[in-house]
Amino acid sequence: MAETASRPERPEPRYGNRPTMKDVAARAGVGLKTVSRVVNGEPGVTPDTERRVQEAIDALGFRRNDSARVLRKGRTASIGLVLEDLADPFYGPLSRAVEEVARAHGALLINGSSAEDPEREQELVLALCARRVDGLVVIPAGDDHRYLEPEIAAGVATVFVDRPAGKIDADVVLSDSFGGARDGVAHLIAHGHRRIGFIGDQPRIHTAIERLRGYRAAMEDAGIPVEEEWMSLGPTDPDRVGQATETMLGGPEPVTAIFAGNNRVTVTVVRVLAGLTRPVALVGFDDIELADLLKPGVTVVAQDAAQLGRTAAERLFRQLDGASDAPERIELPTRLIKRGSGELPPAG
Amino acid sequence: MAETASRPERPEPRYGNRPTMKDVAARAGVGLKTVSRVVNGEPGVTPDTERRVQEAIDALGFRRNDSARVLRKGRTASIGLVLEDLADPFYGPLSRAVEEVARAHGALLINGSSAEDPEREQELVLALCARRVDGLVVIPAGDDHRYLEPEIAAGVATVFVDRPAGKIDADVVLSDSFGGARDGVAHLIAHGHRRIGFIGDQPRIHTAIERLRGYRAAMEDAGIPVEEEWMSLGPTDPDRVGQATETMLGGPEPVTAIFAGNNRVTVTVVRVLAGLTRPVALVGFDDIELADLLKPGVTVVAQDAAQLGRTAAERLFRQLDGASDAPERIELPTRLIKRGSGELPPAG
DNA sequence: CTGAAAGCGCTTACAG
DNA sequence: CTGAAAGCGCTTACAG
Numbered sequence: 001m002a003e004t005a006s007r008p009e010r011p012e013p014r015y016g017n018r019p020t021m022k023d024v025a026a027r028a029g030v031g032l033k034t035v036s037r038v039v040n041g042e043p044g045v046t047p048d049t050e051r052r053v054q055e056a057i058d059a060l061g062f063r064r065n066d067s068a069r070v071l072r073k074g075r076t077a078s079i080g081l082v083l084e085d086l087a088d089p090f091y092g093p094l095s096r097a098v099e100e101v102a103r104a105h106g107a108l109l110i111n112g113s114s115a116e117d118p119e120r121e122q123e124l125v126l127a128l129c130a131r132r133v134d135g136l137v138v139i140p141a142g143d144d145h146r147y148l149e150p151e152i153a154a155g156v157a158t159v160f161v162d163r164p165a166g167k168i169d170a171d172v173v174l175s176d177s178f179g180g181a182r183d184g185v186a187h188l189i190a191h192g193h194r195r196i197g198f199i200g201d202q203p204r205i206h207t208a209i210e211r212l213r214g215y216r217a218a219m220e221d222a223g224i225p226v227e228e229e230w231m232s233l234g235p236t237d238p239d240r241v242g243q244a245t246e247t248m249l250g251g252p253e254p255v256t257a258i259f260a261g262n263n264r265v266t267v268t269v270v271r272v273l274a275g276l277t278r279p280v281a282l283v284g285f286d287d288i289e290l291a292d293l294l295k296p297g298v299t300v301v302a303q304d305a306a307q308l309g310r311t312a313a314e315r316l317f318r319q320l321d322g323a324s325d326a327p328e329r330i331e332l333p334t335r336l337i338k339r340g341s342g343e344l345p346p347a348g
Numbered sequence: 349m350a351e352t353a354s355r356p357e358r359p360e361p362r363y364g365n366r367p368t369m370k371d372v373a374a375r376a377g378v379g380l381k382t383v384s385r386v387v388n389g390e391p392g393v394t395p396d397t398e399r400r401v402q403e404a405i406d407a408l409g410f411r412r413n414d415s416a417r418v419l420r421k422g423r424t425a426s427i428g429l430v431l432e433d434l435a436d437p438f439y440g441p442l443s444r445a446v447e448e449v450a451r452a453h454g455a456l457l458i459n460g461s462s463a464e465d466p467e468r469e470q471e472l473v474l475a476l477c478a479r480r481v482d483g484l485v486v487i488p489a490g491d492d493h494r495y496l497e498p499e500i501a502a503g504v505a506t507v508f509v510d511r512p513a514g515k516i517d518a519d520v521v522l523s524d525s526f527g528g529a530r531d532g533v534a535h536l537i538a539h540g541h542r543r544i545g546f547i548g549d550q551p552r553i554h555t556a557i558e559r560l561r562g563y564r565a566a567m568e569d570a571g572i573p574v575e576e577e578w579m580s581l582g583p584t585d586p587d588r589v590g591q592a593t594e595t596m597l598g599g600p601e602p603v604t605a606i607f608a609g610n611n612r613v614t615v616t617v618v619r620v621l622a623g624l625t626r627p628v629a630l631v632g633f634d635d636i637e638l639a640d641l642l643k644p645g646v647t648v649v650a651q652d653a654a655q656l657g658r659t660a661a662e663r664l665f666r667q668l669d670g671a672s673d674a675p676e677r678i679e680l681p682t683r684l685i686k687r688g689s690g691e692l693p694p695a696g
Numbered sequence: 697c698t699g700a701a702a703g704c705g706c707t708t709a710c711a712g
Numbered sequence: 713c714t715g716a717a718a719g720c721g722c723t724t725a726c727a728g
Contacts, residue, residue, distance in 0.1 A: 018502045020721055031699035036723070044697055061498030066478040067418045068721035071704045076415065078458070078479075087444035087654075089437045089637070096435035099461055108475060110426070111459040113447055127456060130414040131426075150409030154366045267637065274641050289437070289615065290638045293622050306435075368705055379715035384707070392713055416705035419720045 019060040028056040039064050070132070078108045079157075079316065080128035082121060083139040085113050090263055090286060090305055091139075094161070097309030098137055105317050107134065116205075118142025129156055135316045137161055137309075143204060145170070157319035161312040163206040164329070171319070173312040173330045175303035177207045177285070180334030181214025182221075184283040184301040185259050187336060189222045192346050193257040193281060196230065197248040199241060199269065200261030203233045211261050211285055230255055236264035238271075245272040249280065256346035257281035263288050270298060281344040285334075292339055299342025302335045367408040376404035387412050418480070426456040427505075427664065428476035430469060431487040433461050438611055438634060438653055439487075442509070445657030446485055453665050455482065464550075466490025477504055483664045485509055485657075491552060493518070505667035509660040511554040512677070519667070521660040521678045523651035525555045525633070528682030529562025530569075532631040532649040533607050535684060537570045540694050541605040541629060544578065545596040547589060547617065548609030551581045559609050559633055578603055584612035586619075593620040597628065604694035605629035611636050618646060629692040633682075640687055647690025650683045 021035045028035065030053060037045050038053040045053075056062070070076045081098050083091045099109045110128060114121035121141040125148065128136060135157035138145075143166035152158055152170070160172040188196050198215040201208035212231065219226050229251075232244035245268070248255045258273075258280060260266040266284030273280050284291075287302035311330060318325075336342075369383045376383065378401060385393050386401040393401075404410070418424045429446050431439045447457045458476060462469035469489040473496065476484060483505030486493075491514035500506055500518070508520040536544050546563045549556035560579065567574050577599075580592035593616070596603045606621075606628060608614040614632030621628050632639075635650035659678060666673075684690075 022721080025699095032722085033699055033724095034697090037698090040723090046697065049697080061502065063474070063478055063499070063502075065419075065480060065721055067415055067424065067480050068704090069723070071413075071415045071419055071706085071721080072723045074704085085444060086447060087440040089440060092435040092437060092440050095459070096433060096461060099434055099459070103460075108479070109459050111443070111447070111457050112451075113444060126411070130411055131456070132413055132415050151411070154409065154411075270638070270641060288638070290618070290636070290642065293618060294638065294641055295643055370705080373715095380706085381708095381715050382713090385714090388707090394713065397713080413705055416720090417707070419705080419722085420707045422720085 018065070019062045020065070021062070023060055024053065024056045024062050027060060028053045075134050076132050077106055078110055078131070078133050079135045079137065079313075080110045080112070080125070080131075080133040081137045082112050082114055082124050082128070084116050084141060086111065087113075088264075089289070093306040094309035097306040098313045101310055101313035101317065105320075114139075114141040116141045116202075118144075122147055126151075134320055135159070137312050137316060138165075139163060140165060142166060143206075157316050159312045159316045159319070161308055169327045171312075171315055171327050171330075173308055173315065173332070174207075175308065176331050176334050177210035178214040178217070180301040180303070180336075181211035181259065181261075181285060182218045183214075183334070183336055184285065184299075184342070185215045185218035186221065187299070187338075187342055188257045188259065188281055188283055189218060189224070191257075191281065191343055194222075194224050194346075195253065195255045195257070196224075197245075197255035197258045198231045198261065199244050199248075199258060199265050200231075200233045201236055201265070208233055208261060211259075215259055233261075236262065236268075238268045241265050241268040242272055245269050249276070255280075257283075257344075260284040262286050266298065266300070270294065278347040279344045280347065281342060283336075283342040287337065294341075296341045296344065297339025299339050300337050302337050304332060304335075307332055366413070367410045368413070369410070371408055372401065372404045372410050375408060376401045423482050424480050425454055426458055426479070426481050427483045427485065427661075428458045428460070428473070428479075428481040429485045430460050430462055430472050430476070432464050432489060434459065435461075436612070437637070441654040442657035445654040446661040449658055449661035449665065453668075462487075462489040464489045464553075466492075470495055474499075482668055483507070485660050485664060486513075487511060488513060490514060491554075505664050507660045507664045507667070509656055517675045519660075519663050519675050519678075521656055521663065521680070522555075523656065524679050524682050525558035526562040526565070528633060528649040528651065528684075529559035529607065529609075530566045531562075531682070531684055532633065532647075532690070533563045533566035534569065535647070535686075535690055536605045536607065536629055536631055537566060537572070539605075539629065539691055542570075542572050542694075543601065543603045543605070544572075545593075545603035545606045546579045546609065547592050547596075547606060547613050548579075548581045549584050549613070556581055556609055559607075563607055581609075584610065584616075586616045589613050589616040590620055593617050597624070603628075605631075605692075608632040610634050614646065614648070618642065626695045627692045628695065629690060631684075631690040635685065642689075644689045644692065645687025647687045648685050650685050652680060652683075655680060 021032055025032045025035045035053055038050050079102050102109050112124040118141050129151045138160050139162045145165045145168045158170050164172040234240050258269055260269045263286035284300045287300045291298035369380055373380045373383045383401055386398050427450050450457050460472040466489050477499045486508050487510045493513045493516045506518050508518055512520040582588050608617045611634035632648045635648045639646035
């Protein structure tokens with residue numbers, strides 16, 4: 001029985017058979033701490049010892065396990081970025097900017113999409129906290145972030161971007177949605193429009209509300225009473241936005257100009273307008289690629305997504321470096337870029 | 349001295365004063381393992397005990413430290429994605445698709461840009477390995493990935509996307525660059541063009557070479573000898589591409605059509621062509637937003653970035669689930685989308 | 697210059 | 713149903 005006893009096949013699953021510092025130490029005939037010194041480039045090792053350790057490292061294919069290191073050191077040198085959708089072109093430059101700042105501070109970026117779902121946002125954020133990210137940059141989907149209080153109290157640096165946190169006091173970096181929208185709408189008014197439509201994102205999203213507020217302010221400043229049918233908030237998918245656009249452009253008294261609340265809306269509105277024979281003026285919030293090459297070019301209120309990300313990430317690392325400033329609200333200016341669509345006079 | 353001895357101010361830095369399972373156990377008056385059971389939803393705890401533990405958890409604001417968990421369990425439930433540039437719109441849908449698959453498998457995504465720099469790629473990949481990601485999805489910048497051999501041997505699942513690995517045998521998912529480019533160029537030839545330019549990415553990039561090969565194949569199939577001045581490979585920044593475009597369009601015998609090697613090139617070429625009075629035909633590799641609304645619409649060879657990411661990630665998790673298939677090369681088809689610019693006849 | 701011991705916060709394998 | 717001990721792979725604080 002002894003001889004024929006079946007031995008376990010495939011003893012380990014996979015993974016886990018990686019060499020450790022202990023293995024390296026044994027092979028090099030030195031203590032564990034000496035290996036640690038070599039691996040971390042600490043001083044106080046003879047060149048000869050160092051060589052022996054290095055040889056063992058190479059022979060074994062050793063790579064330090066940062067999970068263990070992190071456990072001991074406390075900081076993970078990683079930050080989390082939670083945004084709405086990695087695939088949205090608006091977030092590309094923002095993510096990249098956050099990544100560059102993180103890189104400059106030796107940190108990695110863990111990225112996740114909330115899909116504009118508050119529950120998914122919370123799930124993601126808390127998963128990142130369990131991983132003990134040093135900090136969080138969050139583009140919030142929800143409007144109640146009290147669930148983050150214990151984490152922030154425990155030292156997780158946190159900065160919100162694009163939209164403020166809900167029901168907690170935290171740093172936030174945003175664009176001047178109100179001012180940008182007001183200027184964009186005022187621009188349309190200056191070109192003779194009075195019947196101006198506003199198509200925006202869902203009303204629970206802060207920027208949607210702020211931009212609507214800017215629209216109303218511009219109209220009021222010009223003494224133009226706003227009609228309910230001129231305003232449409234909701235999801236920004238092509239179907240919803242396309243219908244809203246067509247509704248505003250139909251009927252006996254159609255709008256002569258449209259203010260589009262973000263890049264997704266603008267793209268769909270441009271598409272609808274392209275199918276029309278009469279000209280309708282358009283100003284969109286957010287710049288979009290190739291907007292300058294359309295006929296007419298699309299006039300936009302541009303925000304600087306990269307700057308938004310950079311500012312937030314720098315603020316985050318300042319928190320991590322121990323700055324204990326009170327939470328601040330940083331608002332970046334927008335820029336009106338005239339390209340033709342916003343300078344069209346009212347039709348008829 | 350005893351009474352007036354200065355006590356340490358701010359005893360801990362920040363962080364690190366988080367409650368642990370031990371704290372929870374002490375407060376609830378139970379053993380460590382019982383806390384672990386409750387936290388992980390394991391069976392075998394009386395409702396009453398569970399309640400006491402849960403109260404301690406809430407009171408202390410305890411959140412399990414996954415770093416410690418990972419160290420013990422071996423798997424980190426995270427995967428790394430290394431791409432060229434998070435800000436490039438081509439990678440947005442790809443990243444999002446990888447994220448969705450990871451999420452379905454309970455894993456987080458750690459993301460990084462190589463900036464098309466082989467050294468930075470290696471640095472990033474190895475940093476991810478040190479974090480012990482379970483797997484890697486890599487859009488390679490370099491052409492030698494032997495540095496990954498020990499990692500792969502140690503069990504790090506690896507899939508390359510968009511471009512194959514260099515000097516190692518690994519899974520790769522790519523679009524049919526050769527076939528796509530050949531079809532696109534053949535399309536121009538079918539519309540009467542013979543003097544056709546090719547503007548592509550740097551020659552060390554696999555897709556650039558494959559698309560150039562497709563161009564040459566189409567020309568050869570049609571019996572058209574290719575002149576050196578018709579081909580230009582290099583960085584895809586607007587300056588370089590703009591100059592290349594103008595050079596091809598200048599001189600006594602300018603090209604009558606251009607094949608653009610990727611989305612970055614297409615955008616710049618479109619811009620140059622917009623400033624011209626004579627029509628020049630254009631087919632671009634990669635679809636771009638709003639391409640259908642330009643005049644003329646931009647004819648493209650589209651690849652499915654999301655499908656690329658999804659396929660790669662699924663393959664990755666199949667590896668992690670223990671599938672031991674031999675490394676495979678998966679090629680996804682491209683699709684020619686006719687919108688006008690590729691159907692223009694030769695000028696003159 | 698070098699190393700043995702303790703500990704980071706969990707899970708595993710056992711024992712009661 | 714419950715818990716004490718050992719261990720994951722490192723770093724820290726000391727001692728020689």
